[in-house]
Amino acid sequence: MATMLETQAELFEPLYERALAWLSGLRADPGLVVDAGSGPGVLSGMLAAVFPGARIVAADGSAPLLERAxxxxxxLGHADRFDTIVGDLPGSLDRLEYPADLIWASRSVHHLGDQRAALASFAERLAPGGTLAVMEGGLPARFLPRDLGFGRAGIEARMDAVEQTWFGRMREELPGSVAxxxxxxxxxxxxxxxxxxxRTFLLDLPAPVSDEARAHVATSLSRAxxxxGADLDATDTATLDRLLDPDDPESVHRRPDLYVLAAHTVHTAVRAG
Structure with a gap:
């Protein structure tokens, strides 16, 4: 997972750059920036570049991912102002030495059972005037033409529906889950x-895509x-298998019409000064 998370975040850097540029206009010169749910630290490094005067703390539940961060x-030359905290969110942020001026949580809050309580916990760890930025929601990614030339047209829309059912089950099974x-x-x-x-930010990588984007599509569909995949019908499962077969000329490894289109939304809020 570490390599996959890292390469995916690197592919999405143009989207993150625009999001952080917007955020920097809202939150100038923070002293302490926390990347809550940092993973391998691609965004942590970008935060360090956008806020060159800030101390950066990457927080995550995985020690190996934090080692990569x-x-x-x-x-990147940020080691002198970079720290890590390993432990489950949001409680691990109790170990911050002083309140944060900016807490950035990129697609990490939905992994916490009680999302409202998690936001409240983040808020308590902000300095007066500090900003919480949460990247959640947006639109499902698209990689494929509606009609592939085989199977049933619209497979990605049906995969979205199945994934939403799976996501709901995942949320229900989290400790302390609250609807x-x-x-x-x-x-x-x-x-x-x-x-x-x-504000919502777009990643638009049109066909023909780079080898990195092609690998991302193959990895994403393989994980799905x-x-x-067992929740898809037999026709869609067979279509997925063809798309993932490197020897099939219609696969994502070879198709010239492959693209990457994704939209992620950032929500911001400030603690009263």
Whole structure:
């Protein structure tokens, strides 16, 4: 998973660059920036570049991922102002030495059972005037033409429906899971913060794609096949198998019409000063 998470984040760097540029206009010169749910630290490194005067803390539940994050920070020349905290969110942030000016949580809050409580916990760890930025929601990624020339047209839409069912089960099985209307500004307001805006950022990699983008599509579809492919009907399963077969001329390894289109939304809120 570490390599997959790292290469995916690197592919999405153009999207993240635009999101962080927007965020830097809202939150100038923070002293302490926390990447909550940092994974291998691609975003942590980008935060260090966008906020060159800030101390960066990458927080994650995986020690091996944080080792990669620290190594990346060292390669990028940020090691002197880069720290890590290993442990489950949000409680691990109790170990921060002082309140944060910016907490960035990129697609990590939905892995926590009680999302509203997690936002409240993040809010408590902000300095007065500090900003919480949560990247959640957006639109499902698209890689393929509607009609592939084989199988039934529209397989990605049907995969979306199956994935949403799987995602709901995943959320229900999380410790302390609480069903919640995912109105992120409303949840941030309930956590005692003042919402300051939401904005969606696009990644648009048209055909023909790079080898890195092609590998990302193959990995994404392969994981989908493994995780919830059994919930697809036989025709769609057979279509997925063809798409993933490197020897098939219609596979994602060879198709000239492959692309990557994704949209991620960032929600921001501020703690009262």
């Amino acid at each position: 620290a190594a990346r920070a060292d390669r 919640e209307a995912e109105d992120w500004p409303a949840m941030m307001a309930a956590a005692g913060l003042r919402p300051t805006g939401s 096949r493994d995780i919830f």
